[in-house]
Amino acid sequence: MNRQLLLCLSRAGTCMGTMAFAGALPVLRSAWHMDAATAGSIQTAFNLSNAFALLVTAWLSDSLGAKRVYLASTWAGAAALMIFAIFARSPHTALPLIVLVGLTQGGAYAPALLLIADLSPAAERGRRMGQILAAASLGYLLSVSLSMWAASTYGAAAGFAICATGALAGAVLGQIGLKGVENRRYHHEPSVSSEPIRWRAVFGPTSLCLLVGYVAHCWELLGSWAWTPTLLATALRPCNLGAMTTSLIVGGTIHLSGMIATGVVGALSDRWGRARVLICVGAMGALCSMLMGWSEQWGAGWVIALVAVGSFFILADSGVLSAAMTDEVPAAYLGRVMGVRSILGFGVGAFAPMTFGATLDWTHRWGWAYMPLAAGGIIASLAALALRKSSQSIDAESNQSQSSIVDKREFERT
Template sequence: MLTLEGRSVIAAMCVGQLGSLLPHVVVPSILAAFLIPEWHLSGAQAGLLAGSGAAGYMLTVPVLATLTDRIDARKILIAGSAVSALGTLLFGLFATGLWSGALFNAIAGIGFAGAYMPGLKALTDRLAPGDSSRAVTLYTSSFSFGVGLSFLVSQLVAEALGWRSAFLVTALGPLMMLSVCFLLRPVAPKPAQGRLLDFAPVFRNSNAMGFVLGYGAHCFELYGIRTWLVGFWTFVAVRNSEGSLLTPVVVSVLFSLLAMPASILGNECAIRFGRHRAITAVMLSSACVALLIGAFADKSPWLLLPLVLVYAITVPADSGALTSGMTMAADPNYRGATMAVHSTVGFSLSALGAWALGVALDAAGGPSSATAWAAAFAVLAAGILLGPVALYWSRARAPQG
């Protein structure tokens, strides 16, 4: 049973994370309607711009997350939140094209590298070991709620005040996590084991690495659809005037809001039926739904909407189970390092997913072609199918008792 302090820490960190995530999908939210036409971007360039935040994250999270094994993660969380706000602000003020936008988005991603996994470490360091599975799932599922809020605020502000204002407004979000940080009690980490960037013990832990690689497949799919969902639904809405009620704003927010209960339910199924079995079932289902959406890309939005909403459940349903599985499988002395590898793999494939879909769209006729969207969703399906392969590999490598 969680203590009152434990409940308070979980609630505070989940609220703080909503603030951290407010700038998270500003670029994907305004890409189709504002940045692609104004900056004359191809699909591959748009994917590169959207993925630059994940690239900045990927390059710095190995050091920042591993440092949490040596210093209080709260200190890194404070610095990361400040840099995230700065990068978002710089984009709104000074971005003028692909490369300047990618630079400022990467700075925001570097800041988020100091906020997301260090935030998870700050949370788990303040909880009893038995409280971690559901607490981690609540934290990771609040990620999806924060993304939905980011989609909503970004698009509404951009439509009302211009796309630069969307960055200026959302740059205020990380200040909420800063406020939470000052309320957390200090925690002294355990004495450091080994070298700072010694990931060999993590790579030897095949059980944890199965979840890490599965998380990479999940992130490829998740960030791919998050980057291009607004663009896809813009295509659907333009082709079908009767879908005027189903605007990209409505669909993108609904997609993100369903992720929180889906992630919680997925973790509960993992606890009840077995983690590997539940995650594999979710991933196979998600690949099937992606292929169906691609096959019906040129059909009525009222036919596509149920499929997209089912996809909104299957895409994140494995997230909490994968991340909590990783934290439980990690050696306690190398938990920060394991989180670093987990995040590095995940966000590397996030950047790849955003770019790969853009390349598929360009190769198959562009975002105004139903064939191109079928190709893009086939890429998503192929990416998530690598997850069950990774889990099977880790199971085969696990010591037989």
């Protein structure tokens, strides 16, 4: 079977644990007697542990190899989810256990991207990055849908157990898909290990624009992923739909459009340029975030439509930002740079669900709660605009330098 397909299926299975708590949240808030701030703090704990794991495993991927780190994380992720399913029975027990889940879920993210970057030619990197992120979105879709349905029908533990089974399947498929792939370790290359990484050289103007854009993207994305399932479930409640129908609508609306977005927009960035695509999707994501919360007062149809469109644009820049960073950073330093990027992006974004929950408790309006998330989209779009100007400036300097060399050669001939 095609290795890219196996890796995509592996990511889909592994990511079934990421949205398990968010999917069950509409049920858990009443079952565990949680206010919005408490629910948001549990999701924030997951995101913070996820961010820490992203840093550590991205860093270790340089010295231990991305393949080894990815496989270890996927197997550990399946075990952590099963432990969470068995022992999480209240906010107090869920909080430490979800930290364990976050550590293992985050551990597979950066190594997967590094593997794709290593196995893909530069001309196809955006498309293949988009495919692996689209596969992750499929896992999120299954996670939200199955967790919400099982929690509503059989209890939250059943939903968590189903997600753990999917993560186990992902670990098995990853083991098969990476069979025969070299576990490349840059730490043992003398030319690299003898020279410390020069952070100022690596994080030039272009990389800094990408870093700011990624942090803003994570803020908007993590806040939306944590709370949009509950917004949809709230909007659909008057429709008196069954648990299965509601869960499918919620999961499909949020993550099906995101799955399409990463594949399509990643390919478009290969053709049209990274900066141009990032400007457009950042601005559209911010606009949709502004409208999604207020649509709760307009009826379920408006909520579904705006969430579908918003989810498309909020996730669309994920693969493009990753592909652009791999274009800029030397392969020997990529793991460490991705680790720094991940801890900043997911570390800042970790507080978005808690900020959202606190705003919702304070204002009792979904519209106001989404406004802090929209700020992330605005900043991401501005960072992409700065990226485009920086790239144009670098290209102009390069052309001027080449022109000077040509003029000098012509002068010497005369």
